[in-house]
Amino acid sequence: MPRVEKEYDDIPGTFVFDQERSRRGYGINMFCMSLMKAENRKAFKDNEAEYLKKFPLTPEQTEAILKRDYNRMLELGGNIYFTAKLGATDGHSFQHLAAVMTGSTQEGYAKMMLGGGRPIEGNRSKSGKHERKSKPAAKAKGRKKAGSKRG
Amino acid sequence: MPRVEKEYDDIPGTFVFDQERSRRGYGINMFCMSLMKAENRKAFKDNEAEYLKKFPLTPEQTEAILKRDYNRMLELGGNIYFTAKLGATDGHSFQHLAAVMTGSTQEGYAKMMLGGGRPIEGNRSKSGKHERKSKPAAKAKGRKKAGSKRG
């Protein structure tokens, strides 16, 4: 069955993890779960490509994992709570992953957060139909609209 | 906390598997679940007492399992859907277990079932307060009141 458009598809820069995505990303997410054991983390780090063969992954999914392309993992059915375990295995924080996914440097991202985070104005909907009639989006440095790089 | 009496405690010859029983019988039931694998069934049959050491069982529970005392297993927190796997491991049917639990021979029990089963009259409650004012319990051979031997 073709994907039926969902109301939440209009939220910019966001992949809502529904069952359709869950099914597609089963291999990515089960791989990430496996990293909850130290011996598996070691086996993965020792030979990443070999370790990934144990999971039902498409070539695109394997490539996204090997390249640590976190947005691509989400597109291919990964979920952040799962992929964060890959980040942890690499010794990275959630904030590092967030910076990567927004196309920022970790420093730039951290600065945006300290400045109050990404503003909601201008980031409510792709269609624009959910924007309020309040003042336009702030233009402060580092506070950018989502999806400017991808998605 | 002492056990709070339940309405269903008044049903004769019956162990309702509530969380209190489930907690008590955790080891029995997890042991029985382990018998869902052929290699575990073999390991158990090879050395029953040794195999049982892998599970958190009291001496009474271990003894009930070794003796195949199915009513005692229920008293100690086992549940029939779990203990049936021990029966299956021994090559026994549910009907065999039922016969054992009612203190009948399998033949006698099967005959009772062919005769229409254990009657409801006289078997509704220990207190008697749930019996209907219909005709008294049938006295046909093999159709006996529950709990005449134990419970």
Add this chain to the structure above:
Amino acid sequence: MAKIIAGVTSSHVPAIGAAIDNHKTEEPYWKRVFSGFEKSKEWFAKTKPDVVIGVYNDHASAFSVEIVPTFALGCAAEFPPADEGWGPRPVPVVKGHPDLAAHIAQSVILDEFDLTVINKMEVDHGLTVPMNLVMGDPNGAWPCPVIPLAVNVVLFPPPTTHRCFMLGRAIKKAVESYPEDLRVVIFGTGGMSHQISGPRAGLINSKFDKAFLDDLVKNPKKLTKIKHVDLMREAGAEGIELVMWLIMRGALDDKVDEVYRFYTVPASNTAVGHVILENKSRKSGGKAKKAPKKAGKKKK
């Protein structure tokens, strides 16, 4: 749009599975039981549903006491038969319907049923025995996808009969909002009166069973008032499996045609009850040409 066209109830005694698997269906004891399902197989072959929703209970096969979901909907692509202690039943893997299952899960959760979504599960005799009885010899592959809905009746308390009926209603609504023409049959399994545990094992209350069958067809709301303790008292400790029949009934229209009924005692420890109920409105839904085609509607 999809539509539930009929409901089937059947007991799911493991010994029936053993009789099938060991080719004993022609023995007099078993022939009495199996002959009651001849017409059902014909009905199923004629009805040819696109999907079956199989309401059953797991018997400590997929779920131990470590995790006990009240309602668990199987959304996976397939469900292998479980090894219940004597090796897996020699029946085909049950194929699911992930799209419809996911749709039902989403719909009933938003309708405030606290479903557990399952993407990996083995299924036991509770599901596969009624499939044998109603679908016949699968001969390599079951005739249609089956979405398993596992209901807790092992750890007390199971869901109430009322809650089960209301879940049936929510499933009906979910199916009817699925944008593809599918004719769906729902099975409610387990029961009828039986107790397989303890000194009261072997209890059979045929009077209760027959009244239950009558009410199930004509007055199901009456059954939504039965308390668990009364079900266990009257129908046996494991007779409480009957709550699941209310899910099937809730998923049908208020008024149904009873197209078949069979009742016999015993199969092993259990009274076997079986009815087939068709929605009166069945002809207006499903593949009927007059239903407007709404599938695939989407924005550019």
Add this chain to the structure above:
Amino acid sequence: MAKIIAGVTSSHVPAIGAAIDNHKTEEPYWKRVFSGFEKSKEWFAKTKPDVVIGVYNDHASAFSVEIVPTFALGCAAEFPPADEGWGPRPVPVVKGHPDLAAHIAQSVILDEFDLTVINKMEVDHGLTVPMNLVMGDPNGAWPCPVIPLAVNVVLFPPPTTHRCFMLGRAIKKAVESYPEDLRVVIFGTGGMSHQISGPRAGLINSKFDKAFLDDLVKNPKKLTKIKHVDLMREAGAEGIELVMWLIMRGALDDKVDEVYRFYTVPASNTAVGHVILENKSRKSGGKAKKAPKKAGKKKK
């Protein structure tokens, strides 16, 4: 009889756990966050609840996509910290309260909540970070038993805010029917606005958060009308964790005293919101001498 005397909400950012575990709480960035919980620790030490019910969400630690319960109540005696990819947090094992948990499970299932009963589970930062923030340094053992209630917010759809509020109501009723004098505090964790995934990561909507806090205290029924899509749009994809706060609120009286509030941005990717609400009726329940002793009532 037992009684819920207060409710606490708090975000449960993993980085807060890392800051604690790595002794960074005195660094300026983190001091801003932790200083907001000084008063909370004093409040907790003074309040000394007998049991905490910890509403949180599992972050793909105990539950993968294989099995996803909407509401899972932890009835075990203990819950070890999970290894989320960097080794388990160096915090004590969480001790449960199996008797009260079993009582709540039975009560809410009979009240038609379709709970999943859990007897084995590891708990992640979602539960243990708020415990650190509010209970303080456990120093070898947590100060009281905690019953974990894990809510699905990972696989869409989570339960609705309305359903969560109603579950809170049912938990209140369950606790109040428990025949032992226990003073219970309920935590609702997760939120506030945050998105940690995809190109919109870093979203913060403080205006929304503050209005949410106000409504949570004074007009929670308004929050029971928010749709998931609007929560995700306004508070970020993972801001949907806020649904859990409604369980806490539903378990309290209609009118509550707000005894403390703290709000700061950011902790890592997230807005941190925290309130402590006390039932106005708190003094009449629990260990107060005037409450009639009803525990242990049983037939001979």
